[in-house]
Amino acid sequence: MEFEKRSLVVNIWVNYSEGFGKFYNVTLERRYTVNKEQQQKEWKTSHSLRESDLGNATLLLQNAFKKILELKKLDLQAKEGEAYDEQEFNY
Numbered sequence: 216m217e218f219e220k221r222s223l224v225v226n227i228w229v230n231y232s233e234g235f236g237k238f239y240n241v242t243l244e245r246r247y248t249v250n251k252e253q254q255q256k257e258w259k260t261s262h263s264l265r266e267s268d269l270g271n272a273t274l275l276l277q278n279a280f281k282k283i284l285e286l287k288k289l290d291l292q293a294k295e296g297e298a299y300d301e302q303e304f305n306y
Contacts, residue, residue, distance in 0.1 A: 225275040239283045
């Protein structure tokens with residue numbers, strides 16, 4: 216899942232672990248172009264932010280945090296639904 220604002224991109228990644236089960240990670244990148252030749256641009260990424268990026272980074276990270284909370288709520292509801300289904304049909 217990806218959120219973008221200007222040159223910044225935040226991605227939410229779903230991961231699984233035997234010890235933790237399902238969990239979420241977030242990456243933050245700044246994308247920019249470098250002029251290679253006259254009209255050719257090459258896209259690059261950086262994990263370094265400019266001062267002017269901080270406001271947008273804050274908004275993106277807040278949105279990512281809210282989305283993770285929503286996803287965790289859905290995960291919990293799905294898990295509770297599975298437990299309910301198992302109890303209902305367990306004779």
